[in-house]
Amino acid sequence: MMLFDLTGRVAVVTGGNGGIGLGMATGLAAAGAHLVLAARDAGKGEAAVAGLAAAGATAAFLSLDVADERSCRAMIEATLARFGRLDILVNNAGTSVRKPPESYTAAEWRTVLDTNLTGALFCSQAAHPAMKQAGGGKIINIGSMYSIFGTSYGAAYAASKGALVQLTKSLAIAWAKDNIQVNAVLPGWIDTELTQGARRHVPDLHDRVLDRTPAGRWGIPEDLAGIAVFLAAPASDFVTGAAIPVDGGYASMGV
Ligand code: NDP
Numbered sequence: 001m002m003l004f005d006l007t008g009r010v011a012v013v014t015g016g017n018g019g020i021g022l023g024m025a026t027g028l029a030a031a032g033a034h035l036v037l038a039a040r041d042a043g044k045g046e047a048a049v050a051g052l053a054a055a056g057a058t059a060a061f062l063s064l065d066v067a068d069e070r071s072c073r074a075m076i077e078a079t080l081a082r083f084g085r086l087d088i089l090v091n092n093a094g095t096s097v098r099k100p101p102e103s104y105t106a107a108e109w110r111t112v113l114d115t116n117l118t119g120a121l122f123c124s125q126a127a128h129p130a131m132k133q134a135g136g137g138k139i140i141n142i143g144s145m146y147s148i149f150g151t152s153y154g155a156a157y158a159a160s161k162g163a164l165v166q167l168t169k170s171l172a173i174a175w176a177k178d179n180i181q182v183n184a185v186l187p188g189w190i191d192t193e194l195t196q197g198a199r200r201h202v203p204d205l206h207d208r209v210l211d212r213t214p215a216g217r218w219g220i221p222e223d224l225a226g227i228a229v230f231l232a233a234p235a236s237d238f239v240t241g242a243a244i245p246v247d248g249g250y251a252s253m254g255v
Contacts, residue, residue: 012090
């Protein structure tokens with residue numbers, strides 16, 4: 001058995017049209033997987049597909065709004081229609097609304113929870129029958145340092161990412177009998193559009209993260225490629241229900 005070989009496997013990455021999702025998609029493609037990048041922004045999606053194709057990968061963009069159950073089901077159906085199988089699902093699409101908890105509107109709260117948590121459930125539900133029928137599969141949920149820690153300016157985000165770890169464990173237990181491994185990755189601070197926005201709001205964030213990260217740098221999306229390949233490959237067949245930090249040591253740092 002080739003521990004890290006994904007030749008011919010089909011992987012869906014939600015929010016795969018940029019940032020961490022594209023970093024993981026690039027790693028999966030290099031290991032031999034065919035990629036579906038699924039998100040809302042088709043322009044970004046087609047550009048990302050062109051980049052993967054230029055590197056020799058087979059890739060397609062599919063339109064997806066993870067907050068919409070029908071859209072999740074349609075995206076998985078379209079993947080199966082186009083590629084005939086689905087082996088790997090990366091639930092990476094995510095968003096944040098930064099404000100103190102006392103000022104969240106119900107709509108803002110729901111947007112974050114629907115995108116980061118409920119969307120992962122919808123996509124996983126949609127993927128489950130095909131994975132089960134094929135004899136197995138891999139689901140990778142993208143949590144956060146806020147799966148572990150709280151934050152005064154992102155209660156909805158932290159609630160969604162904490163719950164995503166509990167969803168990961170529950171799916172792992174429920175679907176172990178179907179040979180589907182479900183794990184979470186908890187990235188540290190990674191330089192993407194999401195955190196560029198946070199840094200505009202919080203001017204000293206950049207240096208605070210540097211000070212607290214033992215590796216002494218911000219992460220880049222490609223730092224997530226290796227863990228994605230591991231959790232998608234036969235190498236991780238006895239790993240399920242885990243939440244693995246990829247954070248340059250951030251979560252291990254005391255005061
Ligand atoms: P980006 O903003 O670059 O990526 C977020 C992605 O999610 C985009 O591709 C976006 O695509 C997609 N997305 C957002 N809402 C939806 C939706 N409703 N339906 C489908 N796709 C959606 O940020 P990151 O790469 O940083 O974030 C990726 C994941 O990593 C998120 O889950 C985030 O919470 C997590 N994370 C990021 C960290 C960091 O430091 N950057 C740290 C820890 C976790 P589009 O707008 O086209 O739909």
